Amino acid sequence: MPTVRLRDESEYPQGVRKLFELSKEWFGHDFKQPPAMSRVMAWDPGFGGPHGRAMKRAMGPGEFSRGEKEMVAAAVSGVNACHY
Amino acid sequence: MVGDALWYEAAQVVGITNALNVGADGLGAAGLTPVEPARASAEVRAVFEDIQAFYGSAEVPAPFGLIAHDPGYLADVWAATRHAFSDNRLSRRLKEALAFAVSLTSRSAFGSAFHLAEMRRLGVGERGVMEVIGVTQMFSSYTKIADTLALEPDMADMAPVDPTPAPGS
Numbered sequence: 001m002p003t004v005r006l007r008d009e010s011e012y013p014q015g016v017r018k019l020f021e022l023s024k025e026w027f028g029h030d031f032k033q034p035p036a037m038s039r040v041m042a043w044d045p046g047f048g049g050p051h052g053r054a055m056k057r058a059m060g061p062g063e064f065s066r067g068e069k070e071m072v073a074a075a076v077s078g079v080n081a082c083h084y
Numbered sequence: 085m086v087g088d089a090l091w092y093e094a095a096q097v098v099g100i101t102n103a104l105n106v107g108a109d110g111l112g113a114a115g116l117t118p119v120e121p122a123r124a125s126a127e128v129r130a131v132f133e134d135i136q137a138f139y140g141s142a143e144v145p146a147p148f149g150l151i152a153h154d155p156g157y158l159a160d161v162w163a164a165t166r167h168a169f170s171d172n173r174l175s176r177r178l179k180e181a182l183a184f185a186v187s188l189t190s191r192s193a194f195g196s197a198f199h200l201a202e203m204r205r206l207g208v209g210e211r212g213v214m215e216v217i218g219v220t221q222m223f224s225s226y227t228k229i230a231d232t233l234a235l236e237p238d239m240a241d242m243a244p245v246d247p248t249p250a251p252g253s
Contacts, residue, residue, distance in 0.1 A: 001236075003234050004233055006235075037230060051225065058219045064212060071182065072182055072185045080189060080231075083237060084227070084231070084237050
């Protein structure tokens with residue numbers, strides 16, 4: 001059970017909801033609700049904005065492909081014993 | 085990265101990397117001394133030579149020297165390591181990147197230095213190194229945010245299930 005109430009997409013301001021569209025594009029998946037992490041990061045765009053840009057910068061194609069980087073991310077999450 | 089086989093391979097790399105790091109960081113600090121190649125038995129020397137050839141180095145990496153006091157154990161750990169890190173469905177280059185990320189995440193001084201050097205030896209440039217560092221840092225952040233807020237998984241159904249049977253069946 002999350003320690004905070006995750007807000008429904010409709011509870012966010014219009015400008016922030018645009019970020020959820022970008023999230024769908026990033027994952028290439030039509031979520032019923034934006035993923036919990038997207039909604040958490042959208043709570044405070046002052047943090048979520050630059051954090052998300054840093055993530056996209058790191059995950060974009062370069063010497064390693066996006067797919068390879070998703071695998072690295074999964075390994076890091078596993079070592080951190082993160083259930084999410 | 086579709087299909088379970090890729091992920092089984094990645095898991096092998098993560099597992100054995102952690103095992104090697106535990107040995108290198110823990111045993112050295114505990115005062116255990118590695119077996120020197122020059123003083124090794126013929127059985128151990130043969131394994132050492134295979135290790136040196138695999139890494140293209142005259143050095144025997146610390147985790148192997150430290151466990152060479154039991155030649156049979158050394159041979160089995162090396163066989164598993166060699167298998168996990170060899171080019172297969174995943175490239176050795178990507179496997180070293182995974183091992184570097186795992187080592188950074190688990191704060192292994194040995195593993196971070198060793199796998200960074202291996203990435204570079206296998207042709208990964210500074211940009212590629214920064215990419216792996218960036219992914220490692222960002223997902224170390226996301227995971228802790230998720231844990232702090234006890235978020236429940238909600239993205240598991242994005243990828244299709246692999247219906248293929250186990251190898252050899």
